[in-house]
Amino acid sequence: MTESLRQEQHESRFAALLRGRVIAALVAVVLFVVFVLENRRTVRVDLFFWHANTSIAWALIVAGILGLIAGLLFPRLRRLL
Numbered sequence: 001m002t003e004s005l006r007q008e009q010h011e012s013r014f015a016a017l018l019r020g021r022v023i024a025a026l027v028a029v030v031l032f033v034v035f036v037l038e039n040r041r042t043v044r045v046d047l048f049f050w051h052a053n054t055s056i057a058w059a060l061i062v063a064g065i066l067g068l069i070a071g072l073l074f075p076r077l078r079r080l081l
Contacts, residue, residue, distance in 0.1 A: 039057035 036057040040055050042053050043056055045052045045054055045059050
């Protein structure tokens with residue numbers, strides 16, 4: 001096998017991997033847009049003395065991000081539960 005043939009195969013595998021990642025990213029964006037559009041209703045969010053009116057989608061996204069951060073910061077607590 002020549003060096004140029006090996007490089008072409010490597011480039012085609014890389015292109016296929018990149019194409020797969022782009023497709024996955026596009027699917028994720030479409031799902032996110034659908035999620036936001038389906039959950040546009042406004043709700044009141046109360047946290048101690050703080051109040052906000054926001055869509056259900058954004059409230060769930062923020063809660064998920066805070067949960068992810070808590071899970072990353074406190075891995076021992078996650079193992080105990």
